[in-house]
Amino acid sequence: MIYLETSRLRLRDWEETDLAPFYRLNADEQVMKYFPKTLSAEETNGFYHSIVAEIKECGFGFYAVEVKESKEFIGFIGFHRATFDTDFTPCIEIGWRLKKEAWGKGYATEGATACLQYGFNTLGFHDIYSFTADINTPSKNVMTKIGMSFIKMFHHPKVEKNSPLSKHVLFHIKQKGAVVL
Template sequence: MIYLETSRLQLRDWRETDLDPFIRLNSDEKVMMYFPKPLSSEETITFYKSIISEIKECGFGLYAVEEKVNKEFIGFIGFHRAIFESDFTPCIEIGWRLKKEAWGKGYATEGATACLQYGFTELDFSDIYSFTADVNKQSKNVMRKIGMNFVKAFVHPRVNEKSLLKKHVLYHISQNDISLT
């Protein structure tokens, strides 16, 4: 199923053929530089299964993304139920992860903008959050470009105390913040 389409992207259900490029994506040290570590094949397969499960259970999730022009899988963009212990959870999180070759083309912004519209109009979310390690300037830039507002810095409870990634930033947008036309 195709959930969303932009001028250059399709956000769709996952296919088994996405698994090998997804494993490569999650094992790439550059792609995973703002995460605690690259994922092993086994960890990616577990993640893949949890994404599929969340989409089935909730009717939304992290959608597989492909370029329309060549139908090539480039990563994911979509929603996730964030449930770790924090004063803003549980919440709906918007997130993205794209392969290096797709960086710098505006795909994350394009896909996330379409997701926000979909989340507010079709899924009737009232609020959507996003967060990342404070050092991740690229993702913070995407958050601002899609209209999200900085809320606060926080210490992520699932990141090692000694990690440079421990300090995170939280962004938010509500249905009232955007034009739904």
């Protein structure tokens, strides 16, 4: 199923043929620079199955992204139910991970902008959050470009306290016209 299309991208269900490039994506040290480690094929396989299960269960998740013109898989953009232990969870997170050959082309911003519209207008979300390591300037730039606002800094509970990746930023966007209860 295709969930969203932009002028250049298609956000769709995952296919078995996405697994090989997904393994390469998660094993790439540059792509995974702002994560605690690269993922093994086994870990990527588990991640793939959890993404597919979340989409099946919730009707949303991290969607596979392909370039419309070439039909090339370039990564994922979409939503996730963040449930780790902190004061702003559980929440709906928007996130992305694209292969390095797709960087610098505006794909993350384009896809995430479409996802926000889909999340608010179709899925009925009222609040969407995003977070990343404070040192991840490229993702922070995307968060700003898609209209999200910085909320605060926090230490990610799943990252070692002494890691340079522990200190995270939290961004948020609210559906226009949403009532705060």
